[in-house]
Amino acid sequence: MAYKVVIEKTAAKTIGKMDARPRTMILSFLKALAQSNNARTEFDGKALQGDKRIWRFRLSNYRVLADINDKTVTITILKAGHRREVYR
Numbered sequence: 001m002a003y004k005v006v007i008e009k010t011a012a013k014t015i016g017k018m019d020a021r022p023r024t025m026i027l028s029f030l031k032a033l034a035q036s037n038n039a040r041t042e043f044d045g046k047a048l049q050g051d052k053r054i055w056r057f058r059l060s061n062y063r064v065l066a067d068i069n070d071k072t073v074t075i076t077i078l079k080a081g082h083r084r085e086v087y088r
Contacts, residue, residue, distance in 0.1 A: 002035055002036070003033065003034055003036065003075045004074045005030055005075050006076045006077065007076075007077040010079070014081050015027070015080050018081075022059075022060075022082075025060065026059060026062060030077065033066075033075060039055075053068075054078065055068055061082060062082055062083065062086075063087075064077060064080045065077070065079040066078060
């Protein structure tokens with residue numbers, strides 16, 4: 001069961017402004033995420049403490065915040081960026 005990955009406008013804009021190396025790392029992660037059977041267990045992700053629907057994935061010093069919906073088999077990328085800025 002492959003997921004459909006949807007990137008919100010603000011996240012796409014942030015990813016587009018990144019340097020080449022982190023942008024490539026995040027985009028390749030999103031491709032792998034789309035092909036996974038269970039995104040929660042296959043990757044190093046955790047639910048956020050404040051909102052258990054939102055999951056964060058660690059990619060070196062960068063984070064991807066996503067909403068995983070198993071009923072519609074979609075993953076919505078809410079934010080992506082450096083760890084010091086993404087949680088604001």
